[in-house]
Amino acid sequence: MFNTTVAWITLRATLSRRRALLFALPAVILILLTVALKASHPPMQLWPSHVLGTFGFSVLIPLTALIIGTSVLGAEIDDGSIIHLLATPVRRSAVVMTKFVVATGLTVVFAAVPELIAALISGGGSVPGPGDTGLVPIGAATFAVALFTGALACSVIYNAVFVMVSTATTRAIAVGLLYVLVWEVLLSNFVSGVKLLSVSHYGLGIANGLASDPALEAGLGVLTSVVMGAIVTVVALALAMNLLSSFTLKGEPA
Amino acid sequence: MTTIELRNVSRWYGNVVAVNDVTMSIEPGVTGLLGPNGAGKSTIMHMIAGFLPPSRGELTIGHGSSWRNPGVYRQVGLVPERDSVYAFLTGEQFVVSTAKLHELPDPAAAAARAIALLDMAEAADRKIATYSKGMRQRIKVAAALVHDPEVLLLDEPFNGMDPRQRLHMMDLLDKLGSEGRTILFSSHILEEVERLSGTIQVVVAGRLAASGDFRAIRRLMTSRPHVFTVRSSDDRLLASILIGGTLAGGTLARDTLAGRPAVTAVELTRAGLQVRTSDYGAFCRDIAVLARDHDIRLREVLPADESLESVFAYLVAD
Numbered sequence: 001m002f003n004t005t006v007a008w009i010t011l012r013a014t015l016s017r018r019r020a021l022l023f024a025l026p027a028v029i030l031i032l033l034t035v036a037l038k039a040s041h042p043p044m045q046l047w048p049s050h051v052l053g054t055f056g057f058s059v060l061i062p063l064t065a066l067i068i069g070t071s072v073l074g075a076e077i078d079d080g081s082i083i084h085l086l087a088t089p090v091r092r093s094a095v096v097m098t099k100f101v102v103a104t105g106l107t108v109v110f111a112a113v114p115e116l117i118a119a120l121i122s123g124g125g126s127v128p129g130p131g132d133t134g135l136v137p138i139g140a141a142t143f144a145v146a147l148f149t150g151a152l153a154c155s156v157i158y159n160a161v162f163v164m165v166s167t168a169t170t171r172a173i174a175v176g177l178l179y180v181l182v183w184e185v186l187l188s189n190f191v192s193g194v195k196l197l198s199v200s201h202y203g204l205g206i207a208n209g210l211a212s213d214p215a216l217e218a219g220l221g222v223l224t225s226v227v228m229g230a231i232v233t234v235v236a237l238a239l240a241m242n243l244l245s246s247f248t249l250k251g252e253p254a
Numbered sequence: 255m256t257t258i259e260l261r262n263v264s265r266w267y268g269n270v271v272a273v274n275d276v277t278m279s280i281e282p283g284v285t286g287l288l289g290p291n292g293a294g295k296s297t298i299m300h301m302i303a304g305f306l307p308p309s310r311g312e313l314t315i316g317h318g319s320s321w322r323n324p325g326v327y328r329q330v331g332l333v334p335e336r337d338s339v340y341a342f343l344t345g346e347q348f349v350v351s352t353a354k355l356h357e358l359p360d361p362a363a364a365a366a367r368a369i370a371l372l373d374m375a376e377a378a379d380r381k382i383a384t385y386s387k388g389m390r391q392r393i394k395v396a397a398a399l400v401h402d403p404e405v406l407l408l409d410e411p412f413n414g415m416d417p418r419q420r421l422h423m424m425d426l427l428d429k430l431g432s433e434g435r436t437i438l439f440s441s442h443i444l445e446e447v448e449r450l451s452g453t454i455q456v457v458v459a460g461r462l463a464a465s466g467d468f469r470a471i472r473r474l475m476t477s478r479p480h481v482f483t484v485r486s487s488d489d490r491l492l493a494s495i496l497i498g499g500t501l502a503g504g505t506l507a508r509d510t511l512a513g514r515p516a517v518t519a520v521e522l523t524r525a526g527l528q529v530r531t532s533d534y535g536a537f538c539r540d541i542a543v544l545a546r547d548h549d550i551r552l553r554e555v556l557p558a559d560e561s562l563e564s565v566f567a568y569l570v571a572d
Contacts, residue, residue: 005354009340016342080338084348084397087303087332088355089324245322249296249305249334 003090006098013081014071014106022067023106026060027114034118048122049215052147053207056115058184058200061154064111065103066176069162072099072106073240074172077247086247093241096163100237103159112151119144125213143211150207157199157229160236167243188219195219202229255282256316256329256404256436258302263311265297272297274460275311280438284431286451286468287440294460295440296335299409302438303332315405328356331398335409335440337390341383345374345393348382349400356401368396373422387414395423399430406430408439412446424450479518480534481558484541485526487551493520493527495544516540526554 014020030052037047073096076082085095124140165179166172188198195201201218205225208218220228258280265273273294289295300306301313304320304327313319320326340348349368353361369378372392382390391414398406408427412420427450431437441447447454447468454471456464464471486492497520516533531537538555545552 003355005351009343009351012342013340080334080336081340083305083332083334083336084339084352084394085355086305086324087327087330087334087398088352089327089357090355091324246307247305248307249300249303 001094001097003094003098006095007102010072010099010102019071023110026064027110030060030114031118034121046215049125049213052119053204053216057154057203061111061151062158062180062184065107065158066162068106069103069159070166070172072103073163074166092244096240096244100159100163104155107155107159112148112155115151116144116148119147127213138211138213146207146211150203153206153229154199154203157233160233164236164240167240255434257281259314261312263308263313265309271460276462278455282434282436284427284437284451286447286454288447288454289457291442293457295457299440303407329403330405331403333394333398333408333411339382339390344379344381346378349397352397353400364400368400372396388416388419405436411439479530482529483526483556483558484529485554489527492550493522495548496520
């Protein structure tokens with residue numbers, strides 16, 4: 001299911017495009033924001049959970065995954081170079097899986113690892129203590145590992161979705177952006193029922209399961225997050241494989 | 255030996271019919287798929303290549319369908335019309351990676367062979383981004399040939415090639431065809447097909463207009479009258495020379511021709527001479543010689559109806 005030649009071409013193609021410069025932009029913004037907040041706030045605040053959790057999982061990771069996930073396949077479909085891969089005996093499922101793995105790997109580098117770094121810089125989160133004892137700190141390492149694990153899960157699920165969107169429409173970036181802004185940023189944070197179908201909440205649910213940080217405002221438990229995340233990933237990839245198997249070139253009508 | 259079969263194949267997009275009930279058999283050797291732009295050639299090519307399902311009918315390469323069947327590419331090489339290759343790779347990297355995708359036992363050797371076949375060895379270590387259009391076309395053909403396919407599909411393969419590259423490509427396709435491979439190429443340029451192909455399939459407005467030996471079909475095409483508009487320094491003199499007699503009432507008829515069997519009628523108009531001829535090539539040669547011998551300066555010799563569409567329309571009318 002994984003083809004090293006497809007992976008090599010995909011990596012070269014993705015990193016050689018001008019769009020690759022955008023990969024690091026959300027991560028740089030997150031780290032700079034974390035440094036600025038760390039410098040301007042006293043310790044034991046809730047901002048790390050809000051910034052790295054809510055902002056990181058519903059803005060930073062999906063935007064990075066969107067740029068990368070639509071680059072690995074959508075860009076090749078747009079410019080027509082995909083035909084050189086598809087006119088070979090390599091199974092379309094292997095093409096999808098390989099591109100998904102490459103996209104996920106790049107998203108981990110450009111989104112999940114920066115989450116880890118930013119979480120370590122922040123010094124960790126805080127949770128309200130029992131009674132009126134104020135905030136109790138969560139260790140930086142625990143906090144960082146929890147966020148990194150949640151970000152890993154988000155990288156996997158988001159990329160499955162965006163690779164599928166790339167095979168479904170030639171306007172993958174526009175559709176993906178609309179999905180991120182309307183569904184993940186707006187609806188999932190304000191409409192409780194939407195959380196069950198929100199990738200950012202799957203990630204937050206997993207992170208919260210490790211850090212036990214209510215400030216992350218995870219709308220789902222760990223088990224629900226893992227199961228739903230797995231279902232979305234599998235369904236999205238199956239759809240992508242099926243759509244790519246039916247990939248067509250349009251001829252000119254007479 | 256692999257044959258491509260289309261049986262009652264149609265393809266439509268909504269209410270628009272792109273290919274209408276086409277039945278053809280493409281045997282080993284070189285076959286040209288000929289037709290004007292928009293005739294449905296690319297649609298047929300895409301269907302054969304497995305990148306478009308027929309709306310109706312049956313299409314097979316060898317014994318299998320090409321739609322949703324990547325295994326078919328073990329015996330098929332495809333050169334798409336669209337000029338999109340991995341520009342960030344060198345020519346060699348592109349062909350070697352294609353060989354790897356075909357899981358060939360020695361990708362480097364197969365790539366070297368294909369690159370040499372296309373006379374691209376000198377440029378193989380340059381990035382494809384630096385190639386001319388003709389070179390990109392050739393490296394695409396090298397990649398399509400790297401696994402030594404029995405069937406080679408080429409969509410408008412001569413686009414962007416200079417005359418020398420064209421000749422080289424034609425010789426190569428000729429050689430591959432004579433080795434028993436099934437080569438199908440599409441073109442809207444009659445002369446390309448004439449030079450290369452013994453068998454043609456002519457598609458007009460989505461229908462198969464003619465099929466078979468090129469020379470027989472070409473005879474049909476050339477036996478029709480051709481009309482030229484000619485302007486010269488002395489149209490009246492040229493008219494009388496062409497017709498070999500004197501003008502009477504503006505038009506002269508065939509029975510007055512003197513040694514110019516290609517010319518069937520000449521009409522003197524305000525725009526110049528309208529000359530009807532049954533032999534396109536002979537007329538083009540003769541008129542230059544005649545003008546020189548009689549010290550007439552030719553200002554314009556314009557085929558009035560030589561668009562490929564008109565040729566095909568004539569063919570369909572037959």
